[in-house]
Amino acid sequence: MSAPLWPAPTASAPVHATVSLPGSKSVTNRALLLAALADGPGVVRLALRSRDSDLMADALRALGATMTSSNESPSGSDWAVTPGPVVGGARIDVGLAGTVMRFVPPMAALADGVVSFDGDPHARKRPMGTILAALRALGAEVRGDALPFTVRGPLSGGEVTLDASGSSQFLSGLLLTAARFDKGVTVRHAGPPIPSQPHILMTVAMLREFGVQVDDSEPDVWRVEPGPIRAREFTVEPDLSNAAPFLSAAMVTGGSVTVPGWPAETTQPGDQLRQLLTDMGASVERTPDGLRVTGTGRVSGIEADLRDVAELTPTIAALAALADSPSRISGVAHIRGHETDRLAALVAEINGLGGDANETDDGLEIRPRPLRGGVFHSYADHRMATAGAVIGLAVPGVEVEDIATTGKTLPEFASMWADMLRGAR
Protein backbone atom coordinates (compact mmCIF):
# COMPACT_ATOMS: atom_id res chain seq x y z
CA MET A 1 0.00 0.00 0.00
CA SER A 2 1.47 3.36 -0.90
CA ALA A 3 1.63 6.13 1.67
CA PRO A 4 -1.06 8.84 1.61
CA LEU A 5 -0.42 12.07 -0.28
CA TRP A 6 -0.55 15.42 1.50
CA PRO A 7 -1.60 18.33 -0.73
CA ALA A 8 1.07 20.88 0.13
CA PRO A 9 -0.64 24.24 0.71
CA THR A 10 0.27 27.00 -1.74
CA ALA A 11 0.61 30.43 -0.17
CA SER A 12 -1.49 33.04 -1.92
CA ALA A 13 -0.17 35.89 0.23
CA PRO A 14 2.94 36.58 2.29
CA VAL A 15 3.19 34.55 5.47
CA HIS A 16 3.43 36.53 8.71
CA ALA A 17 3.73 34.22 11.69
CA THR A 18 5.47 33.36 14.91
CA VAL A 19 6.42 29.69 15.06
CA SER A 20 7.55 28.10 18.35
CA LEU A 21 9.69 25.03 17.79
CA PRO A 22 9.92 22.14 20.26
CA GLY A 23 13.28 20.96 21.58
CA SER A 24 16.29 19.97 19.54
CA LYS A 25 16.50 16.30 18.64
CA SER A 26 20.28 16.31 18.93
CA VAL A 27 20.32 18.02 22.33
CA THR A 28 17.40 15.94 23.68
CA ASN A 29 18.96 12.60 22.78
CA ARG A 30 22.36 13.56 24.21
CA ALA A 31 20.77 14.89 27.41
CA LEU A 32 18.62 11.76 27.91
CA LEU A 33 21.61 9.47 27.42
CA LEU A 34 23.89 11.48 29.73
CA ALA A 35 21.12 11.60 32.37
CA ALA A 36 20.77 7.81 32.15
CA LEU A 37 24.54 7.38 32.65
CA ALA A 38 24.80 9.91 35.48
CA ASP A 39 25.64 9.40 39.15
CA GLY A 40 22.11 10.09 40.42
CA PRO A 41 18.59 11.11 39.40
CA GLY A 42 18.28 14.08 37.05
CA VAL A 43 15.73 15.96 34.96
CA VAL A 44 15.67 16.86 31.27
CA ARG A 45 13.27 19.75 30.68
CA LEU A 46 11.52 20.78 27.46
CA ALA A 47 12.70 17.57 25.81
CA LEU A 48 11.50 16.93 22.29
CA ARG A 49 8.77 14.29 22.00
CA SER A 50 9.09 12.64 18.63
CA ARG A 51 9.82 9.22 17.21
CA ASP A 52 13.62 9.64 17.54
CA SER A 53 13.51 10.87 21.13
CA ASP A 54 10.91 8.31 22.22
CA LEU A 55 13.09 5.56 20.73
CA MET A 56 16.00 6.93 22.76
CA ALA A 57 13.93 6.92 25.96
CA ASP A 58 12.77 3.35 25.25
CA ALA A 59 16.36 2.22 24.62
CA LEU A 60 17.59 3.75 27.89
CA ARG A 61 14.73 2.13 29.77
CA ALA A 62 15.57 -1.25 28.21
CA LEU A 63 19.17 -0.82 29.43
CA GLY A 64 18.06 -0.22 33.03
CA ALA A 65 17.24 3.49 33.50
CA THR A 66 13.90 4.60 34.92
CA MET A 67 12.39 7.23 32.64
CA THR A 68 9.23 9.10 33.63
CA SER A 69 7.79 11.94 31.58
CA SER A 70 5.54 14.74 32.80
CA ASN A 71 4.27 18.17 31.70
CA GLU A 72 3.54 16.91 28.21
CA SER A 73 2.80 19.87 25.93
CA PRO A 74 3.44 20.84 22.31
CA SER A 75 6.76 22.35 23.40
CA GLY A 76 7.95 19.05 24.86
CA SER A 77 8.04 17.11 28.11
CA ASP A 78 10.10 16.94 31.23
CA TRP A 79 11.83 13.60 31.80
CA ALA A 80 12.77 12.45 35.30
CA VAL A 81 15.64 10.04 34.72
CA THR A 82 16.96 7.66 37.37
CA PRO A 83 20.01 5.73 36.21
CA GLY A 84 20.39 2.04 37.06
CA PRO A 85 23.09 -0.54 36.49
CA VAL A 86 23.32 -1.06 32.70
CA VAL A 87 21.76 -4.46 32.02
CA GLY A 88 22.18 -6.88 29.14
CA GLY A 89 19.46 -8.92 27.49
CA ALA A 90 17.72 -5.96 25.84
CA ARG A 91 16.54 -5.79 22.24
CA ILE A 92 16.74 -2.22 21.02
CA ASP A 93 14.74 -0.75 18.16
CA VAL A 94 16.66 2.19 16.69
CA GLY A 95 13.97 3.07 14.11
CA LEU A 96 15.77 5.26 11.58
CA ALA A 97 17.45 7.40 14.24
CA GLY A 98 21.16 7.98 13.70
CA THR A 99 21.47 9.23 17.27
CA VAL A 100 20.01 6.00 18.67
CA MET A 101 21.92 3.61 16.42
CA ARG A 102 25.30 5.40 17.02
CA PHE A 103 24.95 6.70 20.62
CA VAL A 104 23.40 3.68 22.40
CA PRO A 105 25.78 0.80 21.44
CA PRO A 106 28.72 2.22 23.46
CA MET A 107 26.41 2.43 26.49
CA ALA A 108 25.24 -1.14 25.83
CA ALA A 109 28.90 -2.17 26.00
CA LEU A 110 28.83 -1.27 29.72
CA ALA A 111 26.51 -4.23 30.31
CA ASP A 112 27.77 -7.68 31.10
CA GLY A 113 25.40 -9.38 28.67
CA VAL A 114 24.29 -9.31 25.06
CA VAL A 115 22.29 -6.35 23.73
CA SER A 116 20.79 -6.64 20.26
CA PHE A 117 19.95 -3.80 17.89
CA ASP A 118 17.72 -3.55 14.83
CA GLY A 119 15.73 -0.85 13.08
CA ASP A 120 13.70 0.20 10.04
CA PRO A 121 14.49 -1.40 6.67
CA HIS A 122 16.48 1.64 5.56
CA ALA A 123 18.34 1.81 8.88
CA ARG A 124 20.03 -1.44 7.85
CA LYS A 125 21.66 0.48 5.01
CA ARG A 126 23.03 3.33 7.18
CA PRO A 127 26.78 3.12 7.89
CA MET A 128 27.61 1.54 11.27
CA GLY A 129 30.88 -0.33 10.61
CA THR A 130 33.17 2.44 11.90
CA ILE A 131 31.72 2.64 15.40
CA LEU A 132 31.23 -1.12 15.71
CA ALA A 133 34.88 -1.68 14.75
CA ALA A 134 35.91 0.91 17.35
CA LEU A 135 33.91 -0.86 20.06
CA ARG A 136 35.56 -4.14 19.04
CA ALA A 137 38.99 -2.51 19.18
CA LEU A 138 38.18 -1.27 22.70
CA GLY A 139 37.34 -4.79 23.85
CA ALA A 140 33.61 -5.36 23.26
CA GLU A 141 32.34 -8.43 21.45
CA VAL A 142 30.33 -7.19 18.48
CA ARG A 143 28.54 -9.41 15.97
CA GLY A 144 27.67 -7.73 12.66
CA ASP A 145 28.92 -4.66 10.82
CA ALA A 146 25.55 -3.02 10.23
CA LEU A 147 22.05 -3.39 11.66
CA PRO A 148 21.04 -5.91 12.92
CA PHE A 149 24.00 -6.43 15.28
CA THR A 150 24.74 -7.44 18.86
CA VAL A 151 27.08 -5.89 21.42
CA ARG A 152 28.45 -7.67 24.45
CA GLY A 153 30.56 -5.87 27.02
CA PRO A 154 32.02 -5.03 29.26
CA LEU A 155 34.87 -3.08 27.75
CA SER A 156 37.58 -1.19 29.54
CA GLY A 157 38.18 1.67 27.07
CA GLY A 158 41.57 3.06 26.02
CA GLU A 159 42.85 4.36 22.70
CA VAL A 160 41.23 3.94 19.33
CA THR A 161 41.69 5.37 15.84
CA LEU A 162 38.75 5.68 13.48
CA ASP A 163 37.67 7.43 10.30
CA ALA A 164 34.64 9.56 11.15
CA SER A 165 34.30 11.13 7.69
CA GLY A 166 31.13 9.09 7.13
CA SER A 167 29.33 10.57 10.15
CA SER A 168 30.23 12.73 13.14
CA GLN A 169 27.91 10.47 15.14
CA PHE A 170 30.57 7.71 15.22
CA LEU A 171 32.75 10.03 17.27
CA SER A 172 29.96 11.56 19.36
CA GLY A 173 28.66 8.10 20.22
CA LEU A 174 31.99 6.96 21.66
CA LEU A 175 32.60 10.22 23.53
CA LEU A 176 29.18 10.32 25.21
CA THR A 177 29.69 7.07 27.17
CA ALA A 178 33.50 7.22 27.41
CA ALA A 179 33.72 8.63 30.95
CA ARG A 180 32.07 5.44 32.18
CA PHE A 181 34.77 3.19 30.68
CA ASP A 182 37.47 2.24 33.24
CA LYS A 183 40.21 3.87 31.17
CA GLY A 184 38.11 6.56 29.55
CA VAL A 185 38.79 6.95 25.84
CA THR A 186 41.26 8.64 23.53
CA VAL A 187 39.82 8.78 20.01
CA ARG A 188 41.90 9.79 17.01
CA HIS A 189 40.28 10.60 13.71
CA ALA A 190 42.29 9.60 10.63
CA GLY A 191 40.71 10.31 7.26
CA PRO A 192 38.96 13.01 5.23
CA PRO A 193 37.34 15.86 7.22
CA ILE A 194 34.58 14.97 9.69
CA PRO A 195 31.18 16.39 8.73
CA SER A 196 28.76 18.16 11.07
CA GLN A 197 31.50 19.66 13.31
CA PRO A 198 29.00 21.67 15.38
CA HIS A 199 27.50 18.36 16.51
CA ILE A 200 30.91 17.33 17.85
CA LEU A 201 31.21 20.65 19.67
CA MET A 202 27.71 19.99 21.03
CA THR A 203 28.85 16.61 22.36
CA VAL A 204 31.95 18.08 24.00
CA ALA A 205 30.04 21.05 25.46
CA MET A 206 27.30 18.85 26.89
CA LEU A 207 29.79 16.38 28.36
CA ARG A 208 31.43 19.31 30.16
CA GLU A 209 28.02 20.54 31.34
CA PHE A 210 27.56 17.09 32.89
CA GLY A 211 30.91 17.36 34.68
CA VAL A 212 33.02 15.22 32.33
CA GLN A 213 36.63 16.18 31.54
CA VAL A 214 37.26 16.34 27.82
CA ASP A 215 40.45 17.47 26.13
CA ASP A 216 39.89 18.47 22.51
CA SER A 217 42.89 20.81 22.28
CA GLU A 218 44.74 18.73 19.67
CA PRO A 219 43.15 18.64 16.19
CA ASP A 220 41.41 15.33 15.45
CA VAL A 221 42.10 13.89 18.94
CA TRP A 222 39.59 13.72 21.79
CA ARG A 223 40.48 12.50 25.28
CA VAL A 224 37.67 11.76 27.77
CA GLU A 225 38.85 11.09 31.33
CA PRO A 226 37.17 8.30 33.25
CA GLY A 227 34.93 9.58 36.03
CA PRO A 228 31.36 10.27 37.05
CA ILE A 229 28.82 11.93 34.78
CA ARG A 230 27.15 14.40 37.15
CA ALA A 231 23.37 14.26 37.53
CA ARG A 232 21.70 17.63 36.93
CA GLU A 233 18.69 19.47 35.60
CA PHE A 234 19.11 20.29 31.94
CA THR A 235 16.86 22.39 29.69
CA VAL A 236 16.75 21.67 25.95
CA GLU A 237 16.90 24.51 23.37
CA PRO A 238 14.40 24.77 20.49
CA ASP A 239 15.32 22.75 17.40
CA LEU A 240 16.95 25.25 15.04
CA SER A 241 17.26 22.77 12.18
CA ASN A 242 13.52 22.25 12.30
CA ALA A 243 13.14 26.04 12.06
CA ALA A 244 14.53 25.81 8.51
CA PRO A 245 11.33 25.09 6.55
CA PHE A 246 9.34 27.70 8.49
CA LEU A 247 11.95 30.43 8.02
CA SER A 248 12.10 29.42 4.35
CA ALA A 249 8.38 30.13 4.10
CA ALA A 250 9.09 33.78 4.88
CA MET A 251 11.59 33.88 2.02
CA VAL A 252 9.43 32.12 -0.55
CA THR A 253 6.27 34.11 0.16
CA GLY A 254 7.88 37.50 0.83
CA GLY A 255 6.63 37.51 4.41
CA SER A 256 8.22 37.24 7.81
CA VAL A 257 8.53 34.40 10.32
CA THR A 258 9.73 34.77 13.90
CA VAL A 259 11.08 31.88 15.96
CA PRO A 260 10.98 32.62 19.71
CA GLY A 261 13.71 31.41 22.04
CA TRP A 262 16.53 31.45 19.45
CA PRO A 263 19.58 31.04 21.70
CA ALA A 264 22.17 33.82 21.87
CA GLU A 265 24.87 31.18 21.69
CA THR A 266 24.49 27.58 20.67
CA THR A 267 26.33 24.64 19.17
CA GLN A 268 23.32 23.73 17.02
CA PRO A 269 24.20 23.82 13.31
CA GLY A 270 20.80 25.38 12.59
CA ASP A 271 22.18 28.65 13.93
CA GLN A 272 24.03 28.94 10.62
CA LEU A 273 20.65 29.49 8.94
CA ARG A 274 21.13 33.14 9.88
CA GLN A 275 24.00 33.42 7.39
CA LEU A 276 22.71 30.96 4.79
CA LEU A 277 19.30 32.62 4.47
CA THR A 278 20.94 36.06 4.36
CA ASP A 279 23.11 34.80 1.51
CA MET A 280 19.95 33.65 -0.28
CA GLY A 281 18.35 37.10 -0.02
CA ALA A 282 16.54 37.24 3.33
CA SER A 283 16.99 39.82 6.03
CA VAL A 284 17.57 38.25 9.40
CA GLU A 285 17.35 40.07 12.72
CA ARG A 286 17.22 39.24 16.39
CA THR A 287 14.17 40.91 17.93
CA PRO A 288 12.85 40.82 21.50
CA ASP A 289 10.33 38.25 20.22
CA GLY A 290 12.93 35.94 18.68
CA LEU A 291 14.80 35.48 15.44
CA ARG A 292 12.92 37.10 12.55
CA VAL A 293 13.48 36.24 8.90
CA THR A 294 11.91 38.53 6.32
CA GLY A 295 11.85 37.69 2.65
CA THR A 296 11.12 39.48 -0.59
CA GLY A 297 9.51 36.56 -2.39
CA ARG A 298 12.65 36.23 -4.51
CA VAL A 299 15.31 33.71 -3.55
CA SER A 300 18.92 33.97 -4.75
CA GLY A 301 20.94 30.89 -5.61
CA ILE A 302 23.85 30.03 -3.35
CA GLU A 303 27.32 28.51 -3.52
CA ALA A 304 27.77 26.84 -0.17
CA ASP A 305 29.86 24.17 1.49
CA LEU A 306 27.32 22.59 3.83
CA ARG A 307 29.68 20.00 5.37
CA ASP A 308 29.23 21.49 8.85
CA VAL A 309 25.48 21.83 8.55
CA ALA A 310 24.70 18.79 6.42
CA GLU A 311 21.25 18.22 7.88
CA LEU A 312 20.13 21.58 6.42
CA THR A 313 20.78 20.38 2.85
CA PRO A 314 17.22 19.32 1.95
CA THR A 315 15.77 22.73 2.91
CA ILE A 316 18.54 24.69 1.21
CA ALA A 317 18.07 22.55 -1.91
CA ALA A 318 14.31 23.24 -1.86
CA LEU A 319 15.01 26.97 -1.70
CA ALA A 320 17.60 26.61 -4.47
CA ALA A 321 14.99 24.91 -6.67
CA LEU A 322 12.85 28.07 -6.31
CA ALA A 323 15.74 30.50 -6.73
CA ASP A 324 16.32 32.88 -9.64
CA SER A 325 20.00 31.97 -10.10
CA PRO A 326 21.99 28.72 -10.01
CA SER A 327 23.18 27.05 -6.80
CA ARG A 328 26.03 24.74 -6.00
CA ILE A 329 26.04 22.82 -2.71
CA SER A 330 29.25 20.98 -1.77
CA GLY A 331 30.82 19.10 1.15
CA VAL A 332 27.93 16.72 1.75
CA ALA A 333 28.87 13.41 0.09
CA HIS A 334 28.13 11.65 3.37
CA ILE A 335 24.42 12.53 3.31
CA ARG A 336 24.07 9.63 0.88
CA GLY A 337 24.06 7.69 4.20
CA HIS A 338 21.41 9.79 5.97
CA GLU A 339 17.74 8.76 6.33
CA THR A 340 17.88 8.07 2.59
CA ASP A 341 20.46 8.86 -0.08
CA ARG A 342 19.56 12.54 0.13
CA LEU A 343 21.55 13.61 -2.94
CA ALA A 344 19.78 11.08 -5.18
CA ALA A 345 16.41 11.79 -3.56
CA LEU A 346 16.66 15.57 -3.95
CA VAL A 347 17.69 15.31 -7.61
CA ALA A 348 14.88 12.84 -8.36
CA GLU A 349 12.18 14.89 -6.65
CA ILE A 350 13.25 18.34 -7.89
CA ASN A 351 13.58 17.03 -11.44
CA GLY A 352 10.30 15.12 -11.05
CA LEU A 353 8.59 18.50 -10.69
CA GLY A 354 10.30 19.77 -13.85
CA GLY A 355 13.40 21.19 -12.15
CA ASP A 356 17.01 21.04 -13.23
CA ALA A 357 19.27 19.45 -10.60
CA ASN A 358 22.18 17.03 -10.71
CA GLU A 359 24.50 15.34 -8.26
CA THR A 360 28.19 16.12 -8.06
CA ASP A 361 30.79 14.04 -6.20
CA ASP A 362 30.00 15.79 -2.96
CA GLY A 363 26.82 17.75 -3.46
CA LEU A 364 24.26 19.20 -5.84
CA GLU A 365 23.94 21.69 -8.67
CA ILE A 366 20.51 23.24 -9.09
CA ARG A 367 19.58 25.65 -11.87
CA PRO A 368 16.43 27.79 -12.09
CA ARG A 369 13.60 26.30 -14.11
CA PRO A 370 9.83 26.73 -13.65
CA LEU A 371 8.42 23.86 -11.58
CA ARG A 372 5.04 22.15 -11.94
CA GLY A 373 2.88 20.19 -9.52
CA GLY A 374 3.30 16.47 -8.90
CA VAL A 375 4.13 13.93 -6.21
CA PHE A 376 7.15 14.73 -4.04
CA HIS A 377 8.32 11.42 -2.54
CA SER A 378 9.66 11.51 1.00
CA TYR A 379 11.61 8.23 1.30
CA ALA A 380 10.67 8.00 5.03
CA ASP A 381 12.87 11.09 5.44
CA HIS A 382 11.43 13.89 7.58
CA ARG A 383 13.58 16.53 5.89
CA MET A 384 12.59 15.40 2.36
CA ALA A 385 8.94 15.78 3.42
CA THR A 386 9.47 19.31 4.72
CA ALA A 387 11.49 20.22 1.61
CA GLY A 388 8.44 19.23 -0.46
CA ALA A 389 6.27 21.48 1.71
CA VAL A 390 8.59 24.45 1.04
CA ILE A 391 8.41 23.92 -2.73
CA GLY A 392 4.64 23.51 -2.49
CA LEU A 393 4.29 27.02 -1.09
CA ALA A 394 5.25 28.41 -4.49
CA VAL A 395 4.22 25.61 -6.86
CA PRO A 396 0.53 24.65 -7.03
CA GLY A 397 -0.31 20.94 -7.09
CA VAL A 398 2.64 19.53 -5.11
CA GLU A 399 1.61 16.46 -3.12
CA VAL A 400 4.03 15.24 -0.47
CA GLU A 401 4.05 11.51 0.13
CA ASP A 402 3.78 10.42 3.77
CA ILE A 403 3.90 13.76 5.59
CA ALA A 404 3.59 11.74 8.82
CA THR A 405 7.25 10.81 8.41
CA THR A 406 8.00 14.26 9.89
CA GLY A 407 7.15 12.54 13.20
CA LYS A 408 10.81 11.48 13.32
CA THR A 409 11.63 14.87 14.80
CA LEU A 410 8.51 17.09 14.54
CA PRO A 411 5.21 15.21 14.89
CA GLU A 412 3.16 18.42 14.74
CA PHE A 413 4.68 19.58 11.45
CA ALA A 414 1.49 19.51 9.32
CA SER A 415 -0.62 21.40 11.86
CA MET A 416 2.17 23.89 12.57
CA TRP A 417 2.48 24.50 8.82
CA ALA A 418 -1.28 25.05 8.54
CA ASP A 419 -1.24 27.42 11.54
CA MET A 420 1.63 29.37 10.02
CA LEU A 421 -0.28 29.74 6.74
CA ARG A 422 -3.64 30.53 8.27
CA GLY A 423 -3.07 34.25 8.12
CA ALA A 424 -1.63 34.02 4.63
CA ARG A 425 -4.35 32.37 2.56
Ligand SMILES: O=C(O)C1=C[C@@H](OP(=O)(O)O)[C@@H](O)[C@H](O)C1
Ligand atom coordinates in the same frame (compact mmCIF):
# COMPACT_ATOMS: atom_id res chain seq x y z
O1 LIG B 1 24.97 14.17 16.39
C1 LIG B 1 23.88 14.53 15.94
O2 LIG B 1 22.91 14.81 16.67
C2 LIG B 1 23.74 14.65 14.49
C3 LIG B 1 24.85 14.65 13.69
C4 LIG B 1 24.80 14.83 12.22
O3 LIG B 1 25.05 13.57 11.63
P1 LIG B 1 26.16 13.39 10.45
O4 LIG B 1 27.49 13.70 11.01
O5 LIG B 1 25.99 11.95 10.05
O6 LIG B 1 25.75 14.35 9.37
C5 LIG B 1 23.43 15.36 11.76
O7 LIG B 1 23.33 15.34 10.37
C6 LIG B 1 22.31 14.58 12.41
O8 LIG B 1 21.07 15.07 12.00
C7 LIG B 1 22.38 14.76 13.93
Ligand SMILES: C=C(OP(=O)(O)O)C(=O)O
Ligand atom coordinates in the same frame (compact mmCIF):
# COMPACT_ATOMS: atom_id res chain seq x y z
C1 LIG C 1 20.62 13.08 9.49
C2 LIG C 1 19.59 13.24 10.33
O1 LIG C 1 19.21 12.41 11.32
P1 LIG C 1 19.90 11.23 12.13
O2 LIG C 1 19.98 11.72 13.54
O3 LIG C 1 18.96 10.07 11.99
O4 LIG C 1 21.24 10.96 11.52
C3 LIG C 1 18.70 14.43 10.22
O5 LIG C 1 17.88 14.63 11.14
O6 LIG C 1 18.79 15.19 9.24
